[in-house]
Amino acid sequence: MRNWHHKVIKLDRARDLLLSKYINKYGYSNVYIGVIEGQIEFQATNSSNPLTINDYTPAHGSFSDISGNRKVFTRSSVISTDPKYNKQFTQNISTLSPSMHTTCVTGIISGNEDSSTLIDGISPNIRVINSNNFEDGLFLALINPFSNNNILSPFFASAKDNDFINGGASNTSDSYSNNFTSVINCSFNIPLTSTKVDFILKELFAYGRNGRGTLVVVSAGNGDDSTGRGLEISETVTDSGYRTTAFSNKSLIVAASKVILDSNDLPSYINNPVFDESKADYSNYGKRVDLCAPSGPDSNPSKDDINIYSPTMLNCGNIGTDKQSFFTKINQVVSNTKLILENVKGIFKGQSIELGDSNSYFHELRYINKVDKITGTNNVEVTLDTPIKFTKDFNKNGVQFSLVGTNARIVALKKNATKHTGSNYQLTLKDLRGINLRTGSQKVYIYPKNSELTGIDTEITTIVDENTYRIEVRDNLSALPNDPINNPLILVPDQIKASIKCINYYKNTKPTSPYYSVTSVNDIAGFFVGQEVLLSGGTNRIAFITKIDGTTITMSHSPSPIDDKLTMTSLAYGDFTSRFTGTSAATPIVSGLAGLILSANNDLNAAEIKHILKETTDKITGASNYSLVNNDTKYNYSYTTNDRFGTGRINAEAAVQLAIDWHTSTTVQKPKMEIADRLNGLILESVLETEPVDSPDIWIKSLADNTTQEPSPTQLFNNPNTSVDQKIYIKVRNSGNKASFKECDLRVYIAFTDDENPAFPFPSKWYDQADVKLLAVKEIPIIQGGSSTTIGIEWKDIASKWNMWNNLDTATTKRKNAYLLAHIAPFDGNSNEVRNTNIRFNKQLSCKPIIVSHNSVTDGSAFLPGKKLDLTVGAQSVQKKFHLLMENVLTTNLSSFKIRARTTKNNSNKTVEEVFYEKTGNTWSLQPSPTDNWIAFDQPIETPGNHPEYTNIKFPHTINVDNTKLEVKLEIVNI
Template identity: 80%
Template sequence: MRNWHHKIIKLDQARQLLSNSNRLGSSDLYIGVIEGQIEFRPVNNPSPLTINYKPAHPSFSDISNSRKVFFRDKEGNQFTQNISSFSPSMHTNCVTGIISGNEDVNNLIDGISPNIRVINSNNFENGLFLALINPFSNGNIKSAFFQSAFDNSFLNNGASDVNNLYSSQSASIINCSFNIQLTSSKVDFILKELFAYGRDGRGTLVVVSAGNGDSSTGSGLEINDTAGSSGFRTTVYSNKSLIVAASKVLLDSYPLSSYTGTKPVFDERKANYSNYGKRIDLCAPSGPDSTPSKDDINIYSTTMLNCGNVGTDDQLFFPRINAVSSSTKLILENVRGIFKGQSIELGTRNSYFHELRYIARVDKISGTNNIEVTLDAAIKFTKDFNKDGVQFTLVGTTARIVALKKVATKHIESNGQPSNYQLNLKNLNGINLKAGAPQKVYIYPENSELSGIETEIISIANPDNNRIEVRNNLSTLPNDPNIPLILVPDQIKASLTCIKAGAPSSQPDQSPYYLAPTVNDLTGFFVGQEVLLSGGGKERIAFISQITGRGIEMSHSPSIIGDTFTMTSLAYGDFTSRFTGTSAATPIVSGLAGLVLSANNDLNAAEIKHILKETTDKITGVSHYSMVNNDTKYNYGYTTNDDYGTGRVNAEAAIQLAIDWHTSTTIQKPKMEIADRLNGLVLESVLETEPVDSPDIWIKSLADNTLQEPSPTQLFNNPNTSVDQKIYIKVRNSGNRASFKECDLRVYIAFTDDENPAFPFPSKWYDQADVKLLAVKEIPIIQGGSSTIVGIEWKDIASKWNTWNNLDIATTKRKNAYLLAHIAPFDGNSNEVRNTNIRFNKQLSCRPIIVSHNSITDGSAFLPGKKLDLTVGTQTIQRDFYLLMENVLTTNLSNFRIRARTTRNNSNKTVEEVFFERTGNTWALAPLATNNWITFAQPIETPGNHPEYTNIKFPHTINVDNTTLEVKLEIVNI
C-alpha cells in the first residue's frame, strides 16, 4: 500500500484539523535537508536574480511560481544558492520526497508536508547557513568562551548572496538522516546556536536519525556518547536534537480484511536494525529491514529520475491480467516491450491488496501479443482473497509495468534522409553492449505501443552524440519528427569484484567499492540506479552511489573483499517502494514538525519537540514504558522505553496540541522569564522611556559563596576587576509545568553610552566589539510556579577590561556596562516575544553594573596587571605616572588609602613603604612618612558612571636608579 505510513501516523486526520491554506503545510516555511544534493538540472543563462538550476524530479517542481527546493552552500566567505558541481544523491532525493514531495493524487505518493519548501545543503556545518544565523555564530565561536574548543577556520562569516531572490529564506526545521561527522564540541555548538538564534530566537529544531546499527548483523546498537564505541553518536551529547528510531509493521499478524477499515490495527514493533537507548526521543514507521526484501512494507518516496521501481503513467505499460497461472506466473494481454528486470505493480495502490515484484522471465504466447511473465517471488496478498466479506482477485485487473522509455529520433544521413538503422538518443543510460554482445530493444511510435519493432543494438555508432545502430530495418516506423519514437531496452549487466568493504554504520558515508573489468562494462549504468547484485552467496538490491572510470560505489550492498558479483539493472521508475531504515523514519518526523509549525508558528524549538513527544502513541502498550524521574537525565518527565522513546508519532494529536498551545488554559506548559523590574513581589513591565534594572541579575565576589539574593538597599552590582566575580541570574518559570531541558541561559556584558538602551535582538546578543559572551549554561529543570538561581563564574576580568571597554582619557570615563541575560529559545506569542527592545521580551533582560577598575598609565599606555619595567643606570631618573581608580563609592573616600612600596636592590632586598591617604577632604602622605623615591600630586576627582561614584586620578612621580628593584602601588582598603 502506498502512503501506508500516512495512515498509521493519522496524517489525514491531522490535515483535516489544519486550515485549507495550511492543510499540506505553509509555503512560508522551509525545512533543511542537509546531507547532499538532490538531483538538479542546470538552467542555461540564468538572470542575475535567479539561480543556475532547477529540481529534476516533478515532485520538487516549483509551487506558486516560486522555487520549492533550492541549494545553499558555503563558498569562500559567503553562502551561495548557485551550484558549482552537480553531484546528486539518491538518499537525499528519497529523504526530500518523504518530507515535501508534491501531493500526487494520481500516483498516491506524496510528502508529509507537500507545500513546505526545502533548503538543500551537503554538510551539517552548513546548518548555520540554512538558518541564516552564521554571522552571530561566527562572532560567538571567536569569543573567549568558545575559543578553547575551536579553530578559527571552523566557520566563516558567510555574508548572503545579495543578488539572489532566495537569500533571505531560512530553515525552521533541519533533517539529518545520517550520522553527523563532526566532533561533539562542534555539533554541540551548532545545536546551541540554532536554538538561540534560529527563527528570530525561537530556535531551529534539528531532527536526527538514530542510525541503523551494525550492517553486518542487521541488529541495532545502543547509542552512547563514548567516542570510539560502535554506538557513538555525536548528537547524544546534546539535548537539543530530536533523535528518531524506527518501528516496523508486519501485515501477516492480522487478516487483510482488518486493514480495510478507517481505523486499521497494526502489528507494530521495533525495527531490528534501529539503534536504541535512553537518548531516543521517539520513533516513526519505516521498513522491517534496512536492506528491504521483497515482501516488506517500506516507505514510498521519490528517487532520482529513472532510479526506482514505481513509475509515473508515462513510464508504464498497463496490460490487463488475463490469468494467474500460479503464485509466480501471470498471463498479460496485448503488451510488448516487456523485458526481465522491469518491476510490476499488482493490485490496488491504496489498499493492502497490493504488492510489487520484478519480472524474472518473459515468454511470448504464439500468435498473440500476450505474454507469460514469471515473477521473482510469489505473490502473497493479491492472488485470490475472499474472506470476512472482502473479496479481491487479480484476473481482470490492470498491471503497472515500469519500462525505460527513451525518446529516439532517426539519424539524418549526409544526403539529408533519415536513417533506417541509426538512432540518436538523449543519453546512453540503460544502453550497454557488454563487450560487443547485442542488446535487445523494442522501438515503437509514441502512443502506438503494439506497432513497434523488436530488434537489437549492434553498436554504439557515435558515443559522443549518443548514436546507436540497430540490426533490423526501421523503415516501417514513421520519419515524422513530430511523432517521437520510443525505445525500450532490455536489462544490462556487468561483472564486478569487491575491492573495499563498506564502513560500519557509524561512518555511513563510506560505501562498498567494486571494480568492473573495463570502463566500457559500466556504460549505461548511472548514479542512483537501482540494481541487483548477485554472487558471493548473496543477492541484494542496491543503489549506485558513484561511478568513476571502472570503479563503482553502492549503498546497502554486499562487501566482502574479493567476492565477485553480477550487477543487473532493475526497473527505471521515478519513485521507489524500497526506502527504509531510520533514514526514512526521520523525515516523517521532520515533515510533521513542519506541519506543527504550520498550525502554530509561535512555537519554539523545545515546544515543537515536546509536542511531538507528548502526543506519541505507545507501541506495545503503556505498560512497557516507564517515567524518567531523574531531572539530570534525558527524557526527564516523559514515559519512555529504550526502543521507541516516548512512542510513535501521532500527527493528529500533535497538530491539535499545537493549535491549542497558546489559547487553552488547561495545557501544561512552562513560561520562562527574567524580571525587568520588581515592585514588591509583582513583576512589572518597563516603559520604553524607563531604565531596565533587573532584580534577577546580580554579581558578587567569587569568594563570597553565600547564595543571597540582593535587597533593594544592597549594592550587589559593583564588581572590582581585580577580584574574580560570580554572576547570579534568577530564572523564573511562571507556567504550570516543569521547564524543558533544552533551555539555555546565555550571559553577556555589553558597553554603551545610550541612555536606557534597547539592546535589540539579535544585533546586541552575540560576541562583538561592544558585547562579550561570558557563558552559555543549561538551565536546570524549574518546576512550574518556581524559580532557580544560576551561578556563573567570571574570572581574570582585569586582563580583558581595557580591551573590552576603552577609557576616555579626557573624561577618565568608560562606557556604561551592562550584564545581559538571555533565555534561549524564546517562548510565548508574538506580542510577548518582540525583538526590537528588551522591554518587550520577557526572556531578555539586563542590569547596569558599576565597575571598579584600577590602572596605571603614563598617559599613552595602560598597564593593568603588569610591572613597570624601567631600565636605569646609576643616575637617578624621574618618570611621571598616574594611578586611576574608577567608580569608587563616594562614601568610601573618607578612609581611602594607597600603599606605595619599593624594594631595594641590595643583599637584604630591603622594603620601604609609605601611605598616601585622605583625611576629611585632605590628601597627604601618612604622618611622619618621608621618602626620596615617590611624590604624589593633588588627586583629581571626576564623576563616575553613577551619581554615587567617583573616578580618582592619582598623579605621581617615581625617582629610580639602579638601586631600585621594584616599585608597587596598591589600594589597600577598597
C-alpha cells in the same frame, strides 16, 4: 499500499485538522526544512558553469509546486582563495553530484503528491533548503555572522575550528537567501567532534528562527551493517554505538519501528489498519532515543510493500509515472508466480510490475523474471521474481479481491528517439542511460508514442557516436512514422549487465559501504548513480549505486566478502521507489511532521516542537512497557519511555492538535520562562521604552563572598572591582504550569554603550563583538512550574581584559556604561511577548547596569590593570611620572581611602620604607614624609564617574629611585 505510513501515524487526520482551521492541509510554504547530508538531484537548465540560481532546477517533478516554481533549492559552501571567505555561502552549484539517499529523504519530507503515482511527502507545501553537511546548518538558519564571533570567543575556545569562519550569506538579492530553516533533518551520523556539535546545536537553539530556535532531527542509526543488528547508542567515542548527538539534549533522535502489514489476515480498507509494530532489528536504541517513526523491517531494502515510498532520482526506482509505465489488463493468474497480460509490448525482464490497488492493502510490487510471448497474440506470460502474497485470490469476512480483470502497471525505460536523417537504421537518443553494447547487441522495442502495439522488436548493434548519442539498430525503421512533434518514437531497452568484484568492505576495522570494481569503464556503460540494481551470484539482493568513479562502484545496502564476484543487472527505471527504509526513512517522517506542527502554530519554539512530538506519541507494544524518567539529570526527564522506542511512535493527529491548542487552551501544561525587568512586590512589570531596565533578577558579588542572599530590591547598582574575581547571579523564573524543558540555555554577556536606556535589540547585541562579550552559556536546570532557580556564573581575570573591552576616554577619564545581559534560549510565547526590537518587549531578555571599579596606571603610553602595581622606573636614580587612575569609586568611600607606597629591596619583599597617601578632611597628604623624596604626589583630579554617586579619581605622582637597588610597590587599601 503506497502511503501506508501515513495511516500508521494518522497523518490524514492531522491534515483534516489543518484544513478545518487554516484552509491548508499540506503545510505552509513559509516553513523551511533543511536537508544537509548531500545534494538532491538537480539538473541544469543551460550549460552555464558554475550553475547560477537561474540555471538549475530540481530534477524531480515532485520538488516543484503546482505552478512549476521550485520549492526545493540549494545553498552551497564554496572554497575561496581568500581565507576570510573560505566558506562563502552561495546559491550557485559548481558541480551536480546527486545523492539518491538525500533525494529520497527530501521526497519523504515534502514531495508533492504525484497525480499518477499517488505518492506524497508528509508536508507537500513546505519548502526544503538543501546543503551538503551539518556544519552548513549554521548557514541554513542564517545565524552564521553571530556564530563566527561566538566561536572565536574565549567561552567556546575548545570548539574553535576554522571551518566555522566564513564570509556570511551572499546573493542577498535572491529571496531564498533570506529564508531560514525551522527544522534540520539529519538522516546520517554527524561526523564531527562532540564539542563542535555542541556548539552548533547551542547556536541553532539561541539564534535560529530569530531566537525561537531551529530543531535538529537526527536518525538513531542502523547499527552494524555487518550483522544487521542495532547498537545501543553511546556517548563514549571508542564505542561502536557512538553518536555525536547523543550527549546533547537539543537534538531529537529518531529510532525506527518495524511495521508488518501481512502478519494478520489481510488488513482491510479502514482508516485504522491492522498491523504488528515492534522495534526494527537494525535500529539503534538506548535511553537517549527520543521517539520512533515507522519504517521497513530490514535496513536492506529487499521486501515489498513495507518500506517507505518516496520520490527518488530520475530512473532510479521501481515505480513510475503514467508516462513511464505500460498499463495492461491481467488475463489470467496461472500461479502465484505467473500471470498472463493482455495486449502489451515492450516488456523485458527486470521491469517492475505493480499489482492490485495502490491505495489499499491489496497491493504489491514484483520484478519480472521471465517474459514469454504467446504466439498469435499481443499477450505475454510473465514470471515474477517472488510469489504474490496479497493479491492472487482473497475472500474472507465479506471482503473479496481477485487480480483477474484488474490492470497491472509496468515501469519501462522509455527513451525519446529521433530518426537520423539519411538512414533508416539510425536513431538519436537524449542520452545513453540504460544502453550497453559490451556483449555485442541489446534488445529494444521501438514504437510510436501514440500507438504502443505497432512498434518493432529489434536490437541495437552499434553506438555510432557517443557524443551525440546516435545508435544503429538491426532492422529497418522505415515503417515507423517520422513525426517527432506529434507522434515521437519511443525506445524501450532490455536489461543491461556487468560483472563486478568486491574490492573493499571493511575500513579501519569498521563496516563501510562496499566498493566493487570492473575491468573497464565500458563494462558499466549505461549504469548511473542512484540506479536500482540486482546483485546475483550467491544470495540475490537489491542495491543502489551511490558512486561511480572510473572502474570503481560504491553500493548501498550490499555487503559482500572481499573478492566476491557478482553480476550486476539493471532493474526498473521509475522516478519513485518503494524501497527506502531504515532510520534514514523514519527521520524525515518526523521532520515533515515538525513542519506541519509549525504550520499549525508558528510561534512554537524548538524545545516546544520537540516536546509536542514526544508528548503525543502512541505507546506501541503497550504502555506497561514504558517507565517514567524521574531523574532530572536524564535526557528524557518527565517522559515515560522505552529504550527501544523513546516515548513511542509519533501520532500526527495528536501532535497537530496540541500545537493548535498550545497558546490558546487554558488546560495545556507548558512552562513559561522569564527574567524580570522590574518587580512590583512579587509581580513582574513591563518597563516603558523611556525608562531604564534594571533587572532585580541579575546581581553580582565577589567570588569570595559565599553568602547566597539576594541584594535588596532598593540596591541600585552592583559595583564589582576588576581586580577581584566575581560571581554573576541570574534568577530564572518559570511562571508556567509545567516543569521547564532541559533544552533551555542561559546566555550571559557584558555590553558597553553610551546609549541612554539602551534597547539591546536581538540578535544584533546578543553575540560576541566589539562592544558585547559572551561570558557564559549554561544549561538551565529543571525549574518546576511557578518557581525559580538562581544560576551562578564565575567571572574571573577581569582586569586583564577590561582595557581591551571598554576603552578609557582619556579626555573625560570615563568609559562606556557597562551592562550585564541575560538571555534565555530559546524564546517562548506568542509574537507579542518575544519581539526583538527592544528587551522591554521580550520577557526572556533583560539587563542590569553595573558600575565597575577599575584601577590602572599610565605613563602616557600604556595602562597596567590591577590593584597591586609593580613599577620599574629604570637603572640608576631616575625620575618618572605616572598617573594612578581609580574609576567608579563611591564618593563616600574617599574619606577612608589610602594608597600604600613602599620600597623593597630588589628580588625580595623586604620593606625598606612604607608611606601612605590619604585624605584628611579636604586635604591629601603623605604620612609620613618619604626619605629622599623617592615618591611625590600632585593634587588628585576628580571627575564624575558613570553615576552621580561615583567618582573617577586620578593621582599624578613622581617616583625617584635607583632601580638596581630598590623596587616601588603601590597598593590601594580601604576600598
